[in-house]
Amino acid sequence: MAISEAAGPMPFDWRLAARRILRSPVTTLAMIGAGILCGLYYPAFAHAISPVAQLYLNFLKMVVLPYLVSSVIFSITAMVQDPKSVRYLGKVGMAVLVVSFLGVLVSGTLSLILQPGQVENPQSRIELGEFINSQGSVSTDLAFPFQPPSNEGAESGHSILLDLVPNNVFNALASGQTIQVLLFCLLFGLAMGKIPQPSSMSLTQALNAVYRACTVLTNWFIWGLPFATFILIADQTASTGTKPLMLMGGYLLVMGLSCLIFVAGAFAIIAIRSRRSYWTTIKTCQPLLMVAITTRSTVASLPWVINLLSERLRFSLVVVELLVPLQAALLRTGPALLYTSGTLFIAQLYGHPLGVPDLVLVGIASALLALTTGGMGSLLILSQMSIVCGYLKLPFEAAFALFVAVDAAVDTFMTLASVSTVAASTAMIAPSHRETTQPVETVSEQLEAEPVG
Amino acid sequence: MSVTRRTLLMAGSGGLLISQAQAAGTQAQSAPKPVASGDALRIAMPAFASNPFFPADGLGDNGIDMELAHGIAAQLGLEPVFDRSAATFDGVVNLVSSGQADLAIGKLSRTLQRGRSIVYSRPYAMLRQGLIANRLNLARIAQGKPPEQIIRDFSGDLGVIEGSSFATYAPATFPHAQIHRFASWDLIIDAIRNGTIDMAYRDDFEIKKLMVDDPSMTVVARSITLTDKVDTIAVGVRPDNPHLAAFVDLYLDLARGQQVLNTDEIIARYRQGSKA
Numbered sequence: 032m033a034i035s036e037a038a039g040p041m042p043f044d045w046r047l048a049a050r051r052i053l054r055s056p057v058t059t060l061a062m063i064g065a066g067i068l069c070g071l072y073y074p075a076f077a078h079a080i081s082p083v084a085q086l087y088l089n090f091l092k093m094v095v096l097p098y099l100v101s102s103v104i105f106s107i108t109a110m111v112q113d114p115k116s117v118r119y120l121g122k123v124g125m126a127v128l129v130v131s132f133l134g135v136l137v138s139g140t141l142s143l144i145l146q147p148g149q150v151e152n153p154q155s156r157i158e159l160g161e162f163i164n165s166q167g168s169v170s171t172d173l174a175f176p177f178q179p180p181s182n183e184g185a186e187s188g189h190s191i192l193l194d195l196v197p198n199n200v201f202n203a204l205a206s207g208q209t210i211q212v213l214l215f216c217l218l219f220g221l222a223m224g225k226i227p228q229p230s231s232m233s234l235t236q237a238l239n240a241v242y243r244a245c246t247v248l249t250n251w252f253i254w255g256l257p258f259a260t261f262i263l264i265a266d267q268t269a270s271t272g273t274k275p276l277m278l279m280g281g282y283l284l285v286m287g288l289s290c291l292i293f294v295a296g297a298f299a300i301i302a303i304r305s306r307r308s309y310w311t312t313i314k315t316c317q318p319l320l321m322v323a324i325t326t327r328s329t330v331a332s333l334p335w336v337i338n339l340l341s342e343r344l345r346f347s348l349v350v351v352e353l354l355v356p357l358q359a360a361l362l363r364t365g366p367a368l369l370y371t372s373g374t375l376f377i378a379q380l381y382g383h384p385l386g387v388p389d390l391v392l393v394g395i396a397s398a399l400l401a402l403t404t405g406g407m408g409s410l411l412i413l414s415q416m417s418i419v420c421g422y423l424k425l426p427f428e429a430a431f432a433l434f435v436a437v438d439a440a441v442d443t444f445m446t447l448a449s450v451s452t453v454a455a456s457t458a459m460i461a462p463s464h465r466e467t468t469q470p471v472e473t474v475s476e477q478l479e480a481e482p483v484g
Numbered sequence: 485m486s487v488t489r490r491t492l493l494m495a496g497s498g499g500l501l502i503s504q505a506q507a508a509g510t511q512a513q514s515a516p517k518p519v520a521s522g523d524a525l526r527i528a529m530p531a532f533a534s535n536p537f538f539p540a541d542g543l544g545d546n547g548i549d550m551e552l553a554h555g556i557a558a559q560l561g562l563e564p565v566f567d568r569s570a571a572t573f574d575g576v577v578n579l580v581s582s583g584q585a586d587l588a589i590g591k592l593s594r595t596l597q598r599g600r601s602i603v604y605s606r607p608y609a610m611l612r613q614g615l616i617a618n619r620l621n622l623a624r625i626a627q628g629k630p631p632e633q634i635i636r637d638f639s640g641d642l643g644v645i646e647g648s649s650f651a652t653y654a655p656a657t658f659p660h661a662q663i664h665r666f667a668s669w670d671l672i673i674d675a676i677r678n679g680t681i682d683m684a685y686r687d688d689f690e691i692k693k694l695m696v697d698d699p700s701m702t703v704v705a706r707s708i709t710l711t712d713k714v715d716t717i718a719v720g721v722r723p724d725n726p727h728l729a730a731f732v733d734l735y736l737d738l739a740r741g742q743q744v745l746n747t748d749e750i751i752a753r754y755r756q757g758s759k760a
Binding site: 169171172173174175176177178179381384386 | 613614623630631632633635636657688691692695696702706707708709710711712713751
């Protein structure tokens, strides 16, 4: 720090450069390559350093609950209390529902059709089995008491809903029941928005401080990500070799196609709303796509989304500036795709057939969990998949390293899907330049009366 | 005078000590030993292998049960002599109940039926009962119903090893099933692969071992653990030798620290063995 301050007028330059290097896809690929080589040639060393990766994951996980509680309560309260955003609340709420539903539907359907986790080739199946059974205890496909619990039949239908609502929120917090905590935070945020601002001010400020501190913590932890990737891959390769990594091709295809469908759909909506041809829209959006690919960060892409919609496509700047950050926190297409397709992938890997109630549970849990991921790093988003897997009693730990190996690609898909969804949804809700010849307020009031598609 | 008295007293107490020691010596020679068959401890063990418990006859003496057998024999100051003539688990039990062997060690499950003819030690391993089902057959029988329910009321073809504890458990656990008895576990696995039987019944360790050995099995078969049904493994002792039975319990308590192995520990041990 002292050196860089003495060396130049911009003391943050080296940090920025280091961050760019650490976040660049080339670094990630280099670390994966180095991890594979280390695992192959120095397996003892790879095993020896593996606790460091576990430590890193614990660091990431420890931020989840404070982050979730503060960000959800704070943003919902702020939204309910802000007279400008409350006007769009219904539409944003509708957008959240539609996007969550479509995200789950698209990735779920593709996973069920393409069956990326269904390994037909006996050799691959054996490799996969070796990989899955190589760590810790071996689990059977099914484990249940032979004597049925006396009230199982009566409860099974309602248990999914019962699981979502906490009877004791402190208990839910202590035991890390993220979805229960989320539900509480959503309702608590709505309720806090309803009480007079002077009364809620101090808690809102405290929550804002917690949220910001968690963001700072997460930013610190990002520095360790490439090294954690290296250690996880090295340990994995040392245990099972490189072949299981090849199995992830099908999964990447599902994520890629889902992302493509969302980006294509988003362009169509933007093209229709801005009354441009499809091709022109794609060309206009190209810089945004490049930013999303290189930064792999929805938050970092937001200025470009605002610029694209307000400057180039001429939507109302005031509304765009309000809606884009709000929707970026709430429209979490990428994580919804990840949780749905990832869970189905693991279920297919383990040959765990899912009935309709299970699929509904995966959908609801994925959509809700995706809402909690605003501002989270990709590895943290990934580690939360264990919650959905937990609901289905699927083992997640063994497959985690597989997901880490393809995280760079998946993160890019997730960012592209999320950013384009935010852009399209904003284009859908915000009045365009032609409509802003009248004052914004009037237009938005008119829009309120229109049905939301 | 006083000196003479003291000398006499010392000589008398010394003589008493010597005579006491001599008496103890003769008592030790005539003390009842846990084993009456000379210097050998006759241990019945199945002829086949069951890794990591015991290897097949003539293939060394590695394994949990081999170590146990050698350990007990060493603590008794006897030479272990293995009788590997029995082709089934029940065959091992018969050798002990008929007095041809002192102990039965060989992943021997405790059952009430066997308890009528032999004495059991306390268990040194506790497994769960498990099933392996042909995936297609199970799906056909289930017809979309939850598999748990189908398994609880199972009425299809169930395979068990002839002369095993599971051959005893099967009629009680699955009263509606058609029970097929096979000579070996390998034959059962083949039958599961071909779909000639729908399900096989054994402990969860053997089912999990199968998954470790042949991961492709998950393609054709579905593995199941019955979490509330246990299979306890113990040493079988001649019914006419309660002293030996008590000694084996004492050995398990003191020399092995009351350790009861579970499936995960045995799997870990099995992996270790396979890697070596």
